[in-house]
Amino acid sequence: MTDATPVDESVPAEPSATPEEVSERVNNRSQRPVSEAFKAFITSRWAPRPDLGVEASTASEYTPARRAGLSARFPGARLVVPAGSLKVRSNDTDYRFRPHSAFAHLTGLGTDEEPDAVLVLHPTASGEGDPDGDGHGTDHHAVLYVRPLAARDTEEFYADSRYGEFWVGARPSLDDVTTLTGIEARHVDELRDALAKDVGEDGVRLLVVTGADESVETLVEAIRTEAGVEQVEDEEATDEQLVEAASELRLVKDEQEIAQLREAVARTIEGFEQVVGSLSRAVAHRRGERVIETTFDAHARLEGNAVGYETIAAAGEHATTLHWTTNDGVVRHGEMVLVDAGVEVDSLYTADITRTLPVDGEFTEVQRRVYTAVLDAADAAFAVARPGTKFRDIHAAAMEVIAARLEEWGLLPDGVTAEVSLSAEGQQHRRWMVHGTSHHLGLDVHDCAQARRELYLDGVLEPGMVFTIEPGLYFKADDLAVPEEYRGMGVRIEDDVLVTADGNENLSAALPRRPEDIEAWMARLRG
Template sequence: MYAERRARLAAQMQPGAVAVLATAPEVLRNGDSDYPYRHDSYFYYLTGFTEPESVLVLVAARGDAPARAILFCREKNLEREIWDGFRHGPEAARVAFGFDEAYPVDELDAQMGKLLANVPALYYALGHSAALDAQVSGWLKAVRAQGRTGITAPSATHHLSGLIDEMRLLKDAGEQTLMARAAAIAAAAHARAMRFTRPGVFEYEIEAELQHEFRRNGAQFPAYTPIVASGANACVLHYSANNQPCRDGELVLVDAGCEFDGYASDITRTWPVSGRFTEPQRILYELVLQAQEAAFAAIVPGRPYSDMHEAAVKVLAGGMLDLGLLAKSKYASVEDAIADKAHLQFYMHGTGHWLGMDVHDVGPYRDLSLPAHPSRALLAGMALTVEPGIYVRPAEGVPEQFWNIGIRIEDDVLVTEGGCRILSGDAPKAVAEVEALMGEA
């Protein structure tokens, strides 16, 4: 699988060109303790290799010379393995991961001086790492210094990430399976958190239930810092303190997903702390559900990505007018309210984002090949989230019964040939379903 991806990337490169891609560095937390290590997504997508201090070099085919995939990684070191764990070493990594060549990472500078000599172009993600930028600059300088001997340096530099972004946008069967597993684990975690919730528990206790279910089912990490926001905290989009008690009569908004074998899930559910929605909470909650259903219906291959957002906004804005959140006397129609951007007071974010190895996955949302850069068309194999919401802060003219209610409902979706498949559907979200689950607890 990884070799096939490398071959596809090399085929898009200029003949004989060289691409350089490094994994993420280890990062010191404090003293002599590092943050938990997580590989670079681009690097992992092309290699499947998770060890730090690793670099991939691709050489595109030219004439009779075939394409080559070269790995630079840490040497085998039995003493360090006692302290830090198993290392493949170059030769074992070459065999296990299907590289054509592999060398110790300490030889990178010396080898790159040879690999960049007399090649037409370099593909590299400039600005991704200041340290690697400096190293690449040194390689090019060393090659140019040999100009009097007839050796030439690459005459062009191309941005590497853009090519990989387009590849990563379309998930193959293996990726779809991993994403479905990540979504299933996160869905079970949300159900567990619902059963646990009751008045008086702290937000961090709910977070602990989520994390327990993630790890119990084999997920390696949370895909991002979980949001557990009760009461007015739910009106803070990226709330992360998770340190307040959950009170009777409030809602709790939980945005949490896990990472399973390199792929993220991203689910948001909102439920009543007491186990039953109040009438104002239920009204707003079902409005958000209706908006999500409208967005799902707009996810069809060939339709613009932006259609799902527009469908959700139309439903939400209409509900805001009907409920008195927006003044009907001011707007002759839903379209007028949207044109005036009045809905932004209560719904200020987009309805989704790409999903994959990164929770906010790579790839442009617009078709950059067309002059006006319109929203790009959806294709089968794309994965995205659908996350409409409504957030009502106290304000003059806003009905008090809705104050401090924040609701978001988010699912993970795969675009299919006939429409879409909801990967996270096991996470309860219908009013009756949520109340029944919490009632059992």
Template sequence: MSTSTDGQIAAAEEQKVPKRQTPFSQAFREFIPQGWEPYDSTPPAPLASIPSATAHRDALAGAFPGERLVIPAGTLVRRNNDCDHPFRPHTTFVYYSGLGTDREPNAVLVIDTTPDAPVRDVLYFKPRAPRTDREFYADPTYGEMWVGKRESLEEMSAMTGLVCRDISELDAALAAPGPLRVIRDADPAVTARVDAARADAADPGKGLGAGEAGSKGSAADDEQLDVVSSDARFCKDAWEVEQLRDACRKSKVGFEAMIADLPTAVEKGRGERWMEGIFGLHARHLGNNVGYGSICAAGDHANTLHWVRNDGDLHPGELILIDAGIEVDSLYTADITRTFPINGTFSPAQRKVYQAVYEAQEAAAAVATVGHDHKEIHQAAIRVICEYLAEWGILPVSVDEAVSPEGGQFRRWMVHGTSHHLGLDVHDCSQARREDYSGPLRAGMVVSNEPGIYFKSTDLLVPEEFRGIGVRIEDDILITDGPCQWLSEDCPRQIDEVEAWMREIWAR
């Protein structure tokens, strides 16, 4: 006779529940589907992103006629044990599907331009299961009891304007004749399925007709898809620009909240973490999340470019450099840096360094327009910085030598570039061709403008009054045929304006 424990073990193995979970009894399985209200039959409102995403798909389809383009959303990433990181869909999937926030793990968008395709654009995903299905109560990835009510095929179609099918139908789509390309880094399992479909097509034993072997593409073809889809994001349409403006507006709210809480952060200790938490609260409340790990670097920490540990104290008389941006629900993100005097007033030495950075930013903005190359933004900024370094007796060579390709000595005090593309990713279009990334600026591009000067406290080549001072000013700008537009212009930049901004917030 088996014991109750033996019976539970057998039931657990049959039901494939985790070791720490009690298996479901037959009585429970019969009881759980009963007594629920019917699902609301009102279709969800269409996403505002539909016109933009449709235009993006049209352009991509035109670039690859007669092919099938596979764009996965990506998978949940394990944080530890059975806990996952919050899901963020792959950027390419967002751009072409129009889905944002945390939609949709394990989904795949297929753009099919082959001659016999009954429909071009199809979203494959796991739709909501009926309450009679074990998935409803037992599946921690898809179950309604675990993650909330999911969309049906019809509801997802109403939201996205796409034809939607069950993810179980994806393999049949991949096996159909015609070349395949996939965004390889989005979902390893989907990439493996694409590669398997290619292998089948190339296998003479599969009975394919003459000329079909090897016709379904290669990893090199996938790389081209990655490049083209990344290039496509350079120029933003009007809807995308408004998303970025909105991200900047909301980020200003987060910056003001941090300023308001500076005295508390000083008092409580570990104030960098306090600043990070305040901004993160507003990012989650006003948008989807932070667009990247916030840098809240006080004192000498400001001279570590990617200081995301954020575990230091705040001291009156020092500066705090805060690099942070809110990612709105569409997943477009701001990227703003402000450097504040913790006590509200810049010291004379801090003013000198800050003013140099401000003037470098102004010089960069002057060439951020159609008719110039992207790389000229950096060149204009570093020349101003080198002129100040020379004036202060720090630069060991002439300004011309320092800014030349053979020089670069200034990089001891400004290691990073001045500008990068911005959009769905904080460093957007990263797979684009180098010549396109640094080449001619085009109307609709959105880029950062972020010069800085970083004088480490241990740098003996720097005058003592400057040691430990790190300043960066960063704004998001839209390239036009005329002067650039400052999307983050609501956040004050000039020294006197910054001090007045802080006083006004503290007086509220």
């Protein structure tokens, strides 16, 4: 990778008279030219910048309604939603940027767009109605504070390895950002004054989405302190409640979000097809699991933004480790491989699908028995996933099947029936499935995680909700509570589900689920 600091051949390599602090040595390799002649030359004789060709995003038609939903929860408060900052990977190199999910949801910005940007919903006088002219009747005016493209006569243009055009390409202008998002864009240098306006004991309350950008949180706290305003937990409006509300906004997806999830699922299914094609290479490689991982991850990067989470490629015994992401094991003939993976598309919406595949293309009798039990549990969960059902009932339906099958196989402790195990005082069957059956899905693989319990776990399903159904059974190699034929085997089947007006739709139904269909599908892909 290119050295992250410009080269300065004009500065002699002499020791500094004053020792540098350790924290200031990140760029101590810098040899940036400093002569006036260099500055004059590098900032001159450039053709006009080409138009970036920015057009309004599809999401910009939907984000006003999302912002209006947040506005309605906090009348009169100034709401601060940071995108987040670049995060250091090592010394002076950064990770690829991903904006905070609340910011992405409310602005429509995805991929690696706009580090350090901050969305602010400024309160307007009650009754002004529609300050943004978007027809949603919000009493807030949205402004995006961003770092726009710097002029070519500035030092940032050629010397700033984080933001300079010479290093990371041309950033959008303020007009570009407004065109793309439909939100008024202003320079981030104006943020402090904008946040501080009218903040006080009897004035505007200032709230920030925490966990996104520490520097913005520090700024907000400083403004509060200067204004003599302190947050109290039992207040009607707190930062925690803003985080909660921003998460709950995503519990029901709009048309644009559902379309993006369909796209993510389609690209993910293609990735699974490529995984099947890689199995022979995986068996031959000492790190066969990593062959599977890299096959899927390369596809995700080519056809989307990246993977939505670290791919799980767990062969044999590794499939009994729920979040196995080391992926350095061998893939053996006669075993199964559990692949849990999802493509994140450029809008940052991700799929989350799991299939457990027989390495040789056909299940053994015991593998099929366990796989079918998990499939039956998933089907039972699908049967209750409809409007009016509580979210927790999905898990309960799957557990009834799991407990009954374990009883049938004689795996529950002596004297324990499926009914006893399903009781709150029992739960013995959970030895072999300690995780839940479902989680919401969207911008985050575990979306809406900050929502209140009464709206999530105890919430009632509504059309537009999207979540996973993913029961499993996991028998570790050293589990003496099960017969040897089960040991070292893990099975999980995971699909992405949309609640419809009269039931549900399996968004990932195009990927085979039944064992006979998986065998036929694998045979076809292998030719």
